[in-house]
Amino acid sequence: MEGITRAVTFYDINCQYNKHFRVRVDRSRYLDMVPELTIIPGIGLWHVHGHQDSCYVRYASNFIEGIGRIDGEIMETLWAVST
Numbered sequence: 001m002e003g004i005t006r007a008v009t010f011y012d013i014n015c016q017y018n019k020h021f022r023v024r025v026d027r028s029r030y031l032d033m034v035p036e037l038t039i040i041p042g043i044g045l046w047h048v049h050g051h052q053d054s055c056y057v058r059y060a061s062n063f064i065e066g067i068g069r070i071d072g073e074i075m076e077t078l079w080a081v082s083t
Helices: 014-027 053-059 074-080
Strands: 006-010 038-042
Touching: 006 014, 014 038, 014 053
Parallel strands: 006 038
Antiparallel strands: none
């Protein structure tokens, strides 16, 4: 993954999960992440509305620079056809 300096992740509770993400990776025997990689947390557009108002501007994909138009809910759309 040489040359990749940013990664955007989407998770329903990224506002909390991402707070100590790097610490959990650093303490893991099984995970490794280069220090130069910046993780940009996002919350899917459907889920972010259930959060505090401050989460919307900080984590909604509409406001993450450079990612284009994505809803961050791909897993839900894949599961929808199986139910």
